[in-house]
Amino acid sequence: xxxxxxxxxxxxxxxxxxxxxxxxxxxxxxxxxxxxxxxxxxxxxxxxxxxxxxxxxxxxxxxxxxxxxxxxxxxxxxxxxxxxxxxxxxxxxxxxxxxxxxxxxxxxxxxxxxxxxxxxxxxxxxxxxxxxxxxxxxxxxxxxxxxxxxxxxxxxxxxxxxxxxxxxxxxxxxxxxxxxxxxxxxxxxxxxxxxxxxxxxxxxxxxxxxxxxxxxxxxxxxxxxxxxxxxxxxxxxxxxxxxxxxxxxxxxxxxxxxxxxxxxxxxxxxxxxxxxxxxxxxxxxxxxxxxxxxxxxxxxxxxxx
Amino acid sequence: xxxxxxxxxxxxxxxxxxxxxxxxxxxxxxxxxxxxxxxxxxxxxxxxxxxxxxxxxxxxxxxxxxxxxxxxxxxxxxxxxxxxxxxxxxxxxxxxxxxxxxxxxxxxxxxxxxxxxxxxxxxxxxxxxxxxxxxxxxxxxxxxxxxxxxx
Numbered sequence: 001x002x003x004x005x006x007x008x009x010x011x012x013x014x015x016x017x018x019x020x021x022x023x024x025x026x027x028x029x030x031x032x033x034x035x036x037x038x039x040x041x042x043x044x045x046x047x048x049x050x051x052x053x054x055x056x057x058x059x060x061x062x063x064x065x066x067x068x069x070x071x072x073x074x075x076x077x078x079x080x081x082x083x084x085x086x087x088x089x090x091x092x093x094x095x096x097x098x099x100x101x102x103x104x105x106x107x108x109x110x111x112x113x114x115x116x117x118x119x120x121x122x123x124x125x126x127x128x129x130x131x132x133x134x135x136x137x138x139x140x141x142x143x144x145x146x147x148x149x150x151x152x153x154x155x156x157x158x159x160x161x162x163x164x165x166x167x168x169x170x171x172x173x174x175x176x177x178x179x180x181x182x183x184x185x186x187x188x189x190x191x192x193x194x195x196x197x198x199x200x201x202x203x204x205x206x207x208x209x210x211x212x213x214x215x216x217x218x219x220x221x222x223x224x225x226x227x228x229x230x231x232x233x234x235x236x237x238x239x240x241x242x243x244x245x246x247x248x249x250x251x252x253x254x255x256x257x258x259x260x261x262x263x264x265x266x267x268x269x270x271x272x273x274x275x276x277x278x279x280x281x282x283x284x285x286x287x288x289x290x291x292x293x294x295x296x297x298x299x300x301x302x303x304x305x
Numbered sequence: 306x307x308x309x310x311x312x313x314x315x316x317x318x319x320x321x322x323x324x325x326x327x328x329x330x331x332x333x334x335x336x337x338x339x340x341x342x343x344x345x346x347x348x349x350x351x352x353x354x355x356x357x358x359x360x361x362x363x364x365x366x367x368x369x370x371x372x373x374x375x376x377x378x379x380x381x382x383x384x385x386x387x388x389x390x391x392x393x394x395x396x397x398x399x400x401x402x403x404x405x406x407x408x409x410x411x412x413x414x415x416x417x418x419x420x421x422x423x424x425x426x427x428x429x430x431x432x433x434x435x436x437x438x439x440x441x442x443x444x445x446x447x448x449x450x451x452x453x454x455x456x
Contacts (some may be wrong), residue, residue, distance in 0.1 A: 083423050083424050083425070084419065084423055085423065085425075085426075102419070103417070104417060104418065104419040104421065104422060104423075105415065105417050105418050105419060105444060105445035105446075106418055106419040106420070106442070106443070106444025106445045107419040107423075107444075109419075109443070109444055110419050110423055110426065110444065124419075125417045125445075126417065127417075127445055127446065192448070
């Protein structure tokens with residue numbers, strides 16, 4: 001039995017197989033509509049996350065399965081003080097697979113140690129969010145046709161943005177990847193990502209401050225939100241949140257085939273006047289998120305078609 | 306106290322001698338190895354003359370090796386020499402290494418780590434980088450340097 005705690009739990013070959021499956025599902029959703037009949041996913045969300053939870057639930061429903069779970073710690077037995085270990089032991093009796101989001105880092109891993117069903121980390125604090133990374137990778141692969149030889153621009157909050165760290169760690173395993181890291185000085189990529197991931201793997205990268213300077217060279221622009229909850233005070237947040245706003249004017253600098261992605265939700269870092277630009281792919285990214293979660297559920301449940 | 310229950314500081318009949326402890330560190334090791342909680346006699350020699358180190362500390366413990374947490378000792382300082390004594394003679398010298406895994410030797414200080422709230426959860430760290438002597442929490446990957454590296 002396997003769990004999914006980090007995108008690096010899977011080899012490049014395994015990821016490619018999963019993304020191939022997601023592509024087959026996209027082409028023929030009807031063909032997969034009953035592969036998980038009578039199977040149940042438990043979505044155990046100890047903190048609110050509407051889109052990730054609904055994406056998991058949609059994925060299971062699309063596969064013919066059903067859904068149980070809770071969407072906040074207050075509506076779970078955690079409010080009574082139950083441990084994660086006990087909760088997953090109980091849930092293992094009800095469901096076939098579980099997706100867990102928890103504000104504490106490592107909580108899904110603790111669950112996996114005590115679980116008799118596969119556990120998927122659906123986000124644990126600022127630590128890991130593997131299905132977002134799988135979503136990002138699948139989107140790039142489907143839209144660009146490859147995960148190799150790409151210049152990827154990452155823009156916004158590169159310091160606290162776990163999706164950025166996770167995406168970098170996953171993409172460095174593919175040849176010919178270059179990064180352009182676009183952020184204010186205060187929100188630059190942490191040293192451990194720069195040293196332990198980029199420099200250790202001899203990955204070419206540059207750090208720039210102005211989005212306009214980076215745009216003309218990018219195959220992919222990955223925008224991120226400056227998250228209010230990552231700041232200790234309101235003043236810092238207000239000062240930095242508008243630093244990097246992509247609008248139709250800036251998009252004129254981007255290449256014809258540039259792909260703009262965003263893990264969502266956006267606040268105002270992508271102006272709504274970009275939404276109708278064919279290069280804006282962040283809503284398609286959400287759809288790919290469902291396909292790859294379907295593929296992940298099938299893989300962990302060892303369901304074949 | 307009868308003669309047979311006295312620990313001879315000069316020689317140890319049965320037990321373990323921790324040698325080449327950096328001068329002044331013996332008390333810290335005494336506490337970290339929880340020797341105060343063990344039902345055995347312990348002798349500490351501090352600032353002893355050493356040709357190799359100038360000055361060193363030595364701890365003699367009248368207890369079998371299995372009673373000492375060598376992982377904790379390796380984490381504290383893997384250059385300490387462990388001598389196993391039987392019949393008042395050194396029968397084995399044990400080299401310490403940085404342990405691959407530490408269980409409840411150090412505690413994760415990351416307030417966002419699950420160890421901060423989950424009951425009965427062991428604090429487990431793995432050796433992430435042997436050269437840099439870096440450990441990481443298995444739950445949240447918080448980084449810790451070995452005690453020697455930090456001192």
